[in-house]
Amino acid sequence: MLTTRIIPTLLWKEFGLIKGAGFDSWRRVGPVLPAIRVYNQREVDELILLDITAQETGDDPDYESIAEYGQDCFVPLTYGGGVRNIEQVKRLLRAGADKVSVNTAAYESPSLVTRIAQRHGSQCVVASIDVRQTAPAQWTCFSHAGSRDTGRDAIAWARELEDRGAGEILITSIERDGTFEGYDLPLVSAVADAVTIPVIASGGAGNYQHMVDVIMQAGASAVAAASIFHFTELTPAGAKQALEAAGIPVRKPFVDAPAT
Amino acid sequence: MRVAVIDYGTGNLGSMLRALEELGAQPFLATTPAQLAGAARLILPGVGSFSDCMAALTEGGWIAPLHRSVEEDRAPLLGVCVGMQLLADRGTEGANTADGTEGLGFIPGRVEHLRQHGCSARLPHVGWNAIHPAGAADPLLAGIPEGTNFYFVHSYAMHPDHPEDVIATAMHDVPFAAAVRRGHVWGTQFHPEKSSRAGFRLLRNFLERGAPC
Numbered sequence: 318m319l320t321t322r323i324i325p326t327l328l329w330k331e332f333g334l335i336k337g338a339g340f341d342s343w344r345r346v347g348p349v350l351p352a353i354r355v356y357n358q359r360e361v362d363e364l365i366l367l368d369i370t371a372q373e374t375g376d377d378p379d380y381e382s383i384a385e386y387g388q389d390c391f392v393p394l395t396y397g398g399g400v401r402n403i404e405q406v407k408r409l410l411r412a413g414a415d416k417v418s419v420n421t422a423a424y425e426s427p428s429l430v431t432r433i434a435q436r437h438g439s440q441c442v443v444a445s446i447d448v449r450q451t452a453p454a455q456w457t458c459f460s461h462a463g464s465r466d467t468g469r470d471a472i473a474w475a476r477e478l479e480d481r482g483a484g485e486i487l488i489t490s491i492e493r494d495g496t497f498e499g500y501d502l503p504l505v506s507a508v509a510d511a512v513t514i515p516v517i518a519s520g521g522a523g524n525y526q527h528m529v530d531v532i533m534q535a536g537a538s539a540v541a542a543a544s545i546f547h548f549t550e551l552t553p554a555g556a557k558q559a560l561e562a563a564g565i566p567v568r569k570p571f572v573d574a575p576a577t
Numbered sequence: 578m579r580v581a582v583i584d585y586g587t588g589n590l591g592s593m594l595r596a597l598e599e600l601g602a603q604p605f606l607a608t609t610p611a612q613l614a615g616a617a618r619l620i621l622p623g624v625g626s627f628s629d630c631m632a633a634l635t636e637g638g639w640i641a642p643l644h645r646s647v648e649e650d651r652a653p654l655l656g657v658c659v660g661m662q663l664l665a666d667r668g669t670e671g672a673n674t675a676d677g678t679e680g681l682g683f684i685p686g687r688v689e690h691l692r693q694h695g696c697s698a699r700l701p702h703v704g705w706n707a708i709h710p711a712g713a714a715d716p717l718l719a720g721i722p723e724g725t726n727f728y729f730v731h732s733y734a735m736h737p738d739h740p741e742d743v744i745a746t747a748m749h750d751v752p753f754a755a756a757v758r759r760g761h762v763w764g765t766q767f768h769p770e771k772s773s774r775a776g777f778r779l780l781r782n783f784l785e786r787g788a789p790c
Contacts, residue, residue, distance in 0.1 A: 318706065320726060357773075384591070385590070391772075415730075437587075438626065515699050571773065
């Protein structure tokens, strides 16, 4: 049976990892490479690396650094930040990314999602949606790292991204980001009901129960979290134990038998 | 041991090379078919659609040299993900005809969408799932217990004509072939190079025990 993934999100700006709240108030976390090595050693299920600089400046992704980070990553690595064209995707995959996350560019050119899916497969495209709540049971999509209102309805946009070939949806509540108050359950539930592809919940995790809730109550296929892993003593391994205790299947660590 | 990782323009090959290096092999990217000669092991990766991959293999002139390496030079071959699917006779993904696109034909069978086989769970099937060894013990799975989790990401699955070619299954609402083998040709639907320690063990088995029979 498919297990539920717990995915640390690494936000990378200039020379190191950062984390904020509400897509603002950034705090420095530390260097990127040791974090990736530690997560890899601890056999996390998957990693998401988002480059805020490339996103803000419109520069090309920093392929050299990504190649360095990907070298020691033997679990799936998703890269996001400033991805605007199919050539960049090819270079990112060459550099060691397994999937790319597309956000802002998808609003400007929705066919980008289709082109990536056709060339590299749907499994390669993680469509990322950042939203704010605008009314009860209504959420609006924001582009440019949460700074610009696109006017698009989040649920309709999630459906369109699926139709265009996205393999997964990463749904982030800007308001919950970094608050430790828990995932936006109605939001995740509405998106999970609207699409048939896996949905990764993001924004707001403050304890293990929040993860259990968004999986059991809102139907998330995976949970992403950053602040709790950076700033508290909670760990992906601890989260797995909590999920398992709640009856959610999780990946068990593999213990290699001695060579025979 | 020289291991050719076949590079026909698809996806992230860096992780596979790094994993094989960690295991003490001498992996290299084979960018032309002539480089297959003399390789002790062959690895066929793949992402994207079955039809696109077959088109790229055909265009690059890989098909006859691959058969030669496997059938005449007796080089063990491991197909990974779409690379496993390509081992079949035919695949429907991205095909122009209902009958599908012709595959490499190392393992008799067809590749079809999981929905065609009654899967009603979310697709793509993305994440870590348990594999269940089937049939006689296979050297590729030595030391890998029943229920070990591997990383999958796919919507299509292979249906071998001969049930004995399936060496492990997995469940995603419906059972499907997680690993296959015919002679010295193996395939895994999951990604060993992205499956951390379990994947390393499987690749080590392929290097150490994947001898032609």
